[in-house]
Amino acid sequence: MSRLFISNQRTDEMVGDLGVLDPEYCRYVGNQGQRMAWCMRDGDLLVLPMAPHAAFLGYVSETLGITPGSVDVLVPPEGGAPEGILSSDRLLDPSFLAVLRDAVAAHGIDEVVPFHFDSTISRLTEELGLADVTPGFGLLDQGGGRLLNSKATFRALAAGAGVPVPDGFVCDSRKEVERYLWERFLSHGHPAILKQDYHVAGFGNEVISPFEGVDPVGALRSVVTRSRDELAKYLADRWHWLTDGGRNRIVAERYFENSTPLCAEFRLTDDSVVFLGHGEMRMQPVLNGHIWPAPSADSPIFPDFISDGLGLCGSIHALGYRGIVSVDAVLTTTHGILVNEFNCRVSGSTHAYEFGRGIVGEDWQDRRVIIEMRRCSFPPLDRAIQVLHDHGIAFDHGTRSGVVVAVEDAGPNGGYGEYLVVAESLAQAEELERQVGTCLLLS
């Protein structure tokens, strides 16, 4: 029972043309590929877009208690896409395939766990002779990954399952979108959000508002359109971008200011839908990373969100999908919790759930809080870990709490990445977070 992890954090089936992505962003998500290292167990294989430092791999293995030498990390040769992207030409490169085939045989791999199961992974799975043992391969092999990655599909399935979503619709007519947005939202003083059908992490979304000052959470920017003419002009200017050059429909929804983004995660197996955990995006002081479990789980309406997530997963399961599903929602100030997206792939939370389960067991969300700190600068890894130890806040196997360096820049200088801060309560986690800032700034 060994697994082949493939950390393809961005694929063209997720985001469209990979060539238009900013190189710095590609390196950023390429480094984030290291998150999947935290899901490894003895015997697993991991394919990363960029070779991590040996010290980082040693650190992960030691923290997870992996038998030294039992796991391997492979990095395919460079390809046509920007650095950080595990593009099709890299993964299907014949020389890499030969190496991978040997490694798969040596490790006795019987499960393929990519970040996103796109058509490249489907082909790779066939090349490795693992199609027959991959649950849900049929759907994924026939474009199911793309189907389920569509925000339009989400709207349809959510409506079919009776799950509460923001008022909105799916459309490919600019005129209709203009009419709808104006009549339904803007003329009533409500902002709206426009979403490209295929994209991730808000990079295909824009907020439009009839007034200034709307914070575009989960979107690239917010644009003020005070009149129907301004709205028409905005849509004319952005239609090509919104529809990916006229290829796709767009989703238009009401946008709820001052709402809290929530997420919940599930694993779909042949037999069941398993709830894995929930979390919340941190809004203060700036939007940066998650807290798991979601502090707003205390709200009396929170259980409905988990039920709605299970309902959606029922539909997705009926389609034949097997694997991770993350369900996103917003806790609004006026309309309760509204589900606004699902993703049928590994999420930005999966590694935290795996880590939490690994250190304290299935019920870890009752016993620990994990805070994610992204885009952090720190000294070279060995030094950073030493400082954390010196201050008594490094992750400790005895207390099963403390600070973990979850991602470290794979470039020559390191010193940049992400932490996971583990504590028994949110207050303790926030105190640890404060100490991280202090000790590593002073070191």
Place this chain on the structure above:
Amino acid sequence: MSRLFISNQRTDEMVGDLGVLDPEYCRYVGNQGQRMAWCMRDGDLLVLPMAPHAAFLGYVSETLGITPGSVDVLVPPEGGAPEGILSSDRLLDPSFLAVLRDAVAAHGIDEVVPFHFDSTISRLTEELGLADVTPGFGLLDQGGGRLLNSKATFRALAAGAGVPVPDGFVCDSRKEVERYLWERFLSHGHPAILKQDYHVAGFGNEVISPFEGVDPVGALRSVVTRSRDELAKYLADRWHWLTDGGRNRIVAERYFENSTPLCAEFRLTDDSVVFLGHGEMRMQPVLNGHIWPAPSADSPIFPDFISDGLGLCGSIHALGYRGIVSVDAVLTTTHGILVNEFNCRVSGSTHAYEFGRGIVGEDWQDRRVIIEMRRCSFPPLDRAIQVLHDHGIAFDHGTRSGVVVAVEDAGPNGGYGEYLVVAESLAQAEELERQVGTCLLLS
């Protein structure tokens, strides 16, 4: 319990740009809208693209035993699309909407039954205040009709449900399609079929073959590509058409010569999936119309086809779709029965199933055979019916057998359309069919 039928036989969400359709074809399918008249019962309303002759309506009502004056047929004003198309501008025309609203109130309509539940019908349903009583409205209102009309969605769902389909894949890369078609089919001497993601009745399909003489059943034409270069050239020439201008993916499948096209139909309600009937396209002497039930139902593998249809309907039901689903397949000479499409809308068989059930009950497929004759010329309607009577082959309520004029050209001259021939056995039906040809050619 009265129903509003809307015979929108072609929508832009089914076929893409309606403006490119041939005007004669639009009139042809516009007339076929009359098939829905055969689904009516007392109190129903029917919206047609073209006004039928009063004599035709009287004939349908009399044949179905409808109380005179209890049903109404409405035709909206002309619009921008070719004659025969119930386009959005026609259905949502304010003056028509006012008339329709009154008629809906007068008839106590509580169910909307369009040919295709597209976004126009969704808006119309809301305008009429019927959204809340329409099962499955949530999914349909959020673009579910388009989602389920996609041939790519079919491939994914069929694979997810483990239903046997022709070897094939879904792709948006010309290079990949070329590689796949050549390596998998053409270089082995097998023809293939390429399908646009959104189209109907084979109008978006082409067969490619490494040899001459392949009959393109369910496709526009067959093209010979003997070498990989010829294949590459063909794909370069037709890529724009195949992908609807680069908007959509295409489906590429193995094509089975000399196979028999089958169909089965189901109704999905909130509680259940009901099997409605099955049929077969007639291949001899030319492909023209159906036989219901399918003569090949005698085959020992036929029940698997119905089970596969039920399996697919289970997935579609889980998505929240309610209404008619037709499932298409081919009975091959070498690979058993392979399912190759579903359509979540009223089909070209629905009126025959309704008629059969109406005249002999739920088990009509055990007691009657219906043959469809399309594209027939006949004298003006009154005269045609008289001739059928004179020859003793007109539909008779006593024997519940005979010939029905199912569609009559709505143009000023009439004299063109479709028959349904009802008999107790296929041999009797074919004898009636022969007599129709003789007596109406001589009249």
